[in-house]
Amino acid sequence: MDIERLVGFGEVWAQKDLEACMEHFTEDAVFHAAAGPEPGTTISGKEAIRRQIEIIFANPLIAPMIPGPCFVSGDHGMAHWTLVIEAESGDSHEYRGVDFYQFEGDKISLKDSFRKVLIEPN
Numbered sequence: 620m621d622i623e624r625l626v627g628f629g630e631v632w633a634q635k636d637l638e639a640c641m642e643h644f645t646e647d648a649v650f651h652a653a654a655g656p657e658p659g660t661t662i663s664g665k666e667a668i669r670r671q672i673e674i675i676f677a678n679p680l681i682a683p684m685i686p687g688p689c690f691v692s693g694d695h696g697m698a699h700w701t702l703v704i705e706a707e708s709g710d711s712h713e714y715r716g717v718d719f720y721q722f723e724g725d726k727i728s729l730k731d732s733f734r735k736v737l738i739e740p741n
Contacts, residue, residue, distance in 0.1 A: 620722035622691050628727070629686030629698055635676040641669050645726040653716060653734040668730075680705045696720040702734070712737050 624643070631639035650668045652660040662671045675681065687699030702714045716734035720727055 620691055620694070620696060620720075620725050620727075622689065624725055625689050625691055625696050625698060625720070626686070629684075629689065629700065633683045633686055635683055637669065637673055637676060640672060641665065643727050644668055644730075645723050645728045648727055649729050651729075651731040653732040659732075680707075682711075691722075694722045696722065 628640065628643045631643075644665050646665050647663075648665055648668055650662040650671060652662065652671065654660065660671075662668050682703040682705070685701040685703075687701060689698035690696060697720065698718045700716050700718065702716065703711050704714065705711045714734050714737065716732060719729075719731040719733075721729035
């Protein structure tokens with residue numbers, strides 16, 4: 620993996636281009652999503668990851684992700700991102716997060732997502 624390819628992955632994710640995103644994953648990849656009961660949710664295998672990303676991209680309340688700075692060092696990398704989610708009330712909330720990656724060659728074998736949590740003031 621090199622920085623240009625990782626930046627490219629962020630760009631196709633931001634465009635919600637499912638097919639282009641999936642070209643970046645190994646067959647046995649693991650995606651640790653930021654939300655869920657574990658905490659987070661672990662999705663294993665390329666086809667299961669495809670189904671999860673498809674659900675994410677289909678959500679009309681989630682605006683496209685805005686890619687931020689990223690880096691690659693050997694078989695690891697990191698990417699910052701910003702996400703805007705519209706609440707049912709019509710208010711929008713901005714979330715910042717980071718993904719940690721492990722790579723096999725030029726493919727993603729692990730995508731581990733973390734998101735800052737918004738806490739409304741009392």
